[in-house]
Amino acid sequence: IPGSHNPERDNGVKLVDCDGGMLPVAWERHAEALANAPGWETMRAAIATMRTPAEAHLPKHAHPPAHAANPPPPHVFLARDTRPTGPALAAAAKAGAEAIGASVTDLGLMTTPQLHYVVYASHRGWPSAEADYFARLARGFRRMVAGIPGPSSANDDDERRSIVVDCANGVGAAKLAALADAVGPSSRRDVSSMDLRNVGGEPGSLNERVGADFVQKERRAPAHGGFEALGPSRRCVSVDGDADRLVYFRAKSDDDGFAELLDGDKIAALVATRVTDLLERCAPSNAFDPPLRVGVVQTAYANGASTAYVRDVLGVDVACANTGVKFLHPVAETFDVGVYFEANGHGTAVFSDATIERLDAAIERLDAGADGGLVGSAEHSTDAVAALRELKAMTEAINPAVGDALSGILVVEAVLLAKGWGLTEWGNMYADLPSRQVKVTVRDRSVISVTDSERVAVTPDGMQAAVDEAVGRHGAPARAFARP
Incomplete structure (x- = not known):
């Protein structure tokens, strides 16, 4: 129960899915229907809609519908930030969950990413206390x-x-x-x-x-x-x-x-740089065959210089997603190692379970080779093992569930230290292109529809052509977009 970056007087709720990720988009309309129900009958109708076993209503991990035979008992983890309204809102949420038969663990004061991690670890059967x-x-x-x-x-x-x-x-x-x-x-x-x-x-x-x-x-x-x-x-x-x-x-x-x-663009570039550095050190020892697929996921708001740096200098795939972590994270999961940070600094690095298993296997295999091979190959193996161990450590230092400022600080500090960099060297990776964001108040924003990860306007007619004409006067690096 936080309000994120909003003023203290504002309240909000963030819902965590059973795997520790964000609430699937398909479930947002159910949450909105419940939150806006003016009375019991409307609420009953909203609940009935959620109980429908249609596959379209199920999120990515296919939670068993509530009417299934012998469903597992529901359990809710609850946490809040430091707003003075938090205790009363938490008590109301706890009462509501218990009213429908759920047990509740009230974790008290926590950051939002901590709550995500608790659910993530609990879902996997791992120790999940704050400690x-x-x-x-x-x-x-x-x-x-x-x-x-x-x-x-x-x-x-x-x-x-x-x-x-x-x-x-x-x-x-x-x-x-x-x-x-x-x-x-x-x-x-x-x-x-x-x-x-x-x-x-x-x-x-x-x-x-x-x-x-x-x-x-x-x-x-x-x-x-x-x-x-x-x-x-x-x-x-x-x-x-x-x-x-x-x-x-x-x-x-x-x-x-x-x-x-x-900002987040520079953080993503820094993390991707270190990942590619470490994988290059492993290449002579053939640690991964086939090679790991590394990708950086951005939104239309990413500075074009960061896109060019990641794609052209690092040689890393760049994917674009709709604005919002709920859209970025699933795209990151399509890579063996997916890195995403929105410009606002919200993001993480996602290592698939299969990638972590391959990391462990490569460390074991190359560690054995370093102990008893030819001198040249042993040296390669020793350096490769050190690189692999650092990469494995990164999977632990960063929150695997969601963007986390605490874990982000640790990873950034570790990478800067490993590269011997301060902010000067980090900033010199690339120079941001000049950019500007403007919020315009319009009568009806719904008349604007977009495609291509929000970079192209489909309606109203003629809008995208006008944008293209204006941008075209400023050369190839220039771009612009409008989203409702």
């Missing part, structure tokens, strides 16, 4: 950075080691502190001493001119927390109110803007 979530992420991070030397000089300390986090005055503040404790001190990248700011406590402060959504959309440093006083060498990251988004930035000391924003 297990922290242990998994911390273990993955420590393994990713194992054996990597620390900064080469004291001059690297600010840029390459110290991180300042804008917590949006939300639930992520306490959870980041707990995650830092789980990671523990490290001489390589001391995330255990993150400088957490905007940690909450003041009424009405949640997401108030702070947080990832504010930073990414306004292109300004958080208005609170003293970020304007930080020099450009300080590495900053902002999460949103329920900690499912993150963006990195460097604050200017002379105004309330910042020197550079590293």
Whole structure:
């Protein structure tokens, strides 16, 4: 029961599917019908529609219909953010679930991605307590950075080691502190001493001119927390109110803007770069035959420079999906390794179960070869095993269920350390093309229909032709789109 990046006065609900993913699109209309039912009779009709065993009503994992013989007892996990309305809304949700025979586990204060992980792990029969979530992420991070030397000089300390986090005055503040404790001190990248700011406590402060959504959309440093006083060498990251988004930035000391924003496009490119680096190190040892299919999934909002970098420099497939994680995640799952981050910083990397099994098998096979082969092949195998182990560690450091700012910070920090980069080198991967987004109020937005992942307008007649004509005056890299 969060409101994500919305003001503290707003309330919302996020529904998690049984596998830990987002609610399937096919079920959204059922949720809307229930939420908007004005009375019991209308609610009964909505429930009756959900009980219909038609395959069209079943989500991707084909939950057994409620009328099936001996259905499993329903169980609901419930969590909330720090809004003052949370306890009362959680109590109402608990009462409603129990009224239809479900048992409820009230997890109290959690980030949205934590709740997704709890359901994901429970669905698979894994340990699913909050401590297990922290242990998994911390273990993955420590393994990713194992054996990597620390900064080469004291001059690297600010840029390459110290991180300042804008917590949006939300639930992520306490959870980041707990995650830092789980990671523990490290001489390589001391995330255990993150400088957490905007940690909450003041009424009405949640997401108030702070947080990832504010930073990414306004292109300004958080208005609170003293970020304007930080020099450009300080590495900053902002999460949103329920900690499912993150963006990195460097604050200017002379105004309330910042020197550079590293948004979801840059995060996706960074993660994809490291994945391809590691797979290239495995190639001489033929670790994967056939090779793993790696893909980056973007939306129409992605900067064209990021698309060109991933496709042309990394040689990685780029797919485009409709706006929204609920559309991006399924496309990412079609790859062996699928990476997606919306520009707003919401995203993750998805490793299929088959890919993880192949990783484990390759590590075992090459590890044996490194112990007793020819010198040249043994050296290749040793390096390949190290690369494979880091890739396997990445599967643990990142939340497999959904975009997660906490796990995203760990993965970004580990990759920067492995590559010996600060924000300067990261930002220099490519230069963003100039871009602008404008929201226009129209009488009836439903007259606009789109196709090709929202990049082409089908109606009204003549609209797309007008867009094409305007864009054509500015050369090949230019593009534009309109979506309702």
